Amino acid sequence: MTDDRLIIAGREFKSRLWVGTGKYKDFTETKKAIEVSGADVVTVAVRRVNITDRSKENLLDYIDPKKYTILPNTAGCYTVEDAVRYSRLARAAGVSDLVKLEVLGDERTLFPDTAGLIEAAKILVKEGFIVLPYTNDDPIVAQKLVDIGCPAVMPLAAPIGSGLGIRNPYNLKIIMEMIKVPIIVDAGVGTASDAAFAMELGADAVLMNTAIAGAQDPIAMAEAMNYAVQAGRLAYKAGRIPRKLYATASSPIEGML
Amino acid sequence: MQNAIQIHVNGQVQTCRCDATVADLLQDLEIRTERVAVELNLEILDRATFGQRQLKEGDRVEILSFIGGGSL
Numbered sequence: 001m002t003d004d005r006l007i008i009a010g011r012e013f014k015s016r017l018w019v020g021t022g023k024y025k026d027f028t029e030t031k032k033a034i035e036v037s038g039a040d041v042v043t044v045a046v047r048r049v050n051i052t053d054r055s056k057e058n059l060l061d062y063i064d065p066k067k068y069t070i071l072p073n074t075a076g077c078y079t080v081e082d083a084v085r086y087s088r089l090a091r092a093a094g095v096s097d098l099v100k101l102e103v104l105g106d107e108r109t110l111f112p113d114t115a116g117l118i119e120a121a122k123i124l125v126k127e128g129f130i131v132l133p134y135t136n137d138d139p140i141v142a143q144k145l146v147d148i149g150c151p152a153v154m155p156l157a158a159p160i161g162s163g164l165g166i167r168n169p170y171n172l173k174i175i176m177e178m179i180k181v182p183i184i185v186d187a188g189v190g191t192a193s194d195a196a197f198a199m200e201l202g203a204d205a206v207l208m209n210t211a212i213a214g215a216q217d218p219i220a221m222a223e224a225m226n227y228a229v230q231a232g233r234l235a236y237k238a239g240r241i242p243r244k245l246y247a248t249a250s251s252p253i254e255g256m257l
Numbered sequence: 258m259q260n261a262i263q264i265h266v267n268g269q270v271q272t273c274r275c276d277a278t279v280a281d282l283l284q285d286l287e288i289r290t291e292r293v294a295v296e297l298n299l300e301i302l303d304r305a306t307f308g309q310r311q312l313k314e315g316d317r318v319e320i321l322s323f324i325g326g327g328s329l
Contacts, residue, residue, distance in 0.1 A: 020325075021325035022325045022326040023325070027325075030325060043326060044323040045325070045326025046294070046321050046322070047322070047323075047324045047326075048267045048268075048319065048320065048321055049267065049288055049321060049322045051266055051269065051286050051320065058289075058292070058323075059323055059324055059325055060292055060323055070323070072323065073326060075326050088301050089294040089296065089301060090323075091294075092294035092295075092302070092303075092304070093293055093294040093321065093322060093323060094291065094294075095292070
């Protein structure tokens with residue numbers, strides 16, 4: 001698998017599992033889970049510093065930006081203006097030009113507002129950002145995002161944090177066939193088989209947070225996801241057998257009594 | 258406090274010296290300047306200018322950093 005690197009905007013990634021850093025018990029658990037997952041891209045959110053309690057530790061004291069690619073997101077942004085503002089703040093905070101762009105449309109589903117997403121992506125690409133957009137499983141929107149200049153597209157598998165798994169494999173498959181940039185399936189994964197399935201479909205990577213952080217044993221689930229993503233990728237590259245309705249014997253008939 | 262001004266930092270009222278700069282404010286709050294972003298009255302500041310940007314009465318300062326997050 002060493003020659004099977006994922007390359008986005010000239011950056012090379014060794015792992016095809018990307019992970020979020022939210023919802024963990026503490027930073028020690030976050031750090032351990034990320035290590036075990038094998039991920040080299042981790043997402044972070046941008047928020048106000050707690051100015052009254054300075055004893056609070058910094059996430060980046062645990063997640064070394066020299067070792068991991070830090071991918072700031074615009075989670076919680078419901079307008080183009082907010083998403084652009086948070087992206088600029090993330091860049092000003094000084095880790096990179098990368099941004100996982102989210103423009104959400106609705107609090108209950110957290111589905112992306114794809115019209116707003118396209119508008120925000122246009123602005124940010126012009127400003128030199130490397131925009132990785134969190135989008136719906138809509139091939140037409142995905143293509144528009146690529147046309148704008150997004151070097152990868154991140155369609156959802158199911159609503160964020162839902163754990164419902166791959167709800168629309170056919171749309172995702174169409175996106176993977178139509179779109180000529182890496183596809184990172186983002187959000188909705190519940191367990192290891194979901195991650196493997198996404199990779200078997202041909203996803204270039206899978207991004208998840210809750211499936212690991214919310215598991216009863218997050219460290220064990222991080223390890224399971226590490227294997228699942230690798231297994232799914234290998235199976236995709238190996239090429240699965242066609243589905244047939246009836247049996248095909250795998251032992252020869254010749255030589256039977 | 259003489260020659261003191263009131264500003265808003267992350268939504269909270271904060272008192273500081275009238276000649277304080279953004280860099281002074283961060284130092285007073287014991288915030289390391291690496292990996293924070295500072296917005297002064299909605300303008301995102303270049304880190305290199307923290308020492309030159311003087312604060313004035315009523316300024317709105319936002320200091321942000323990275324926290325754990327996946328999606329939300």
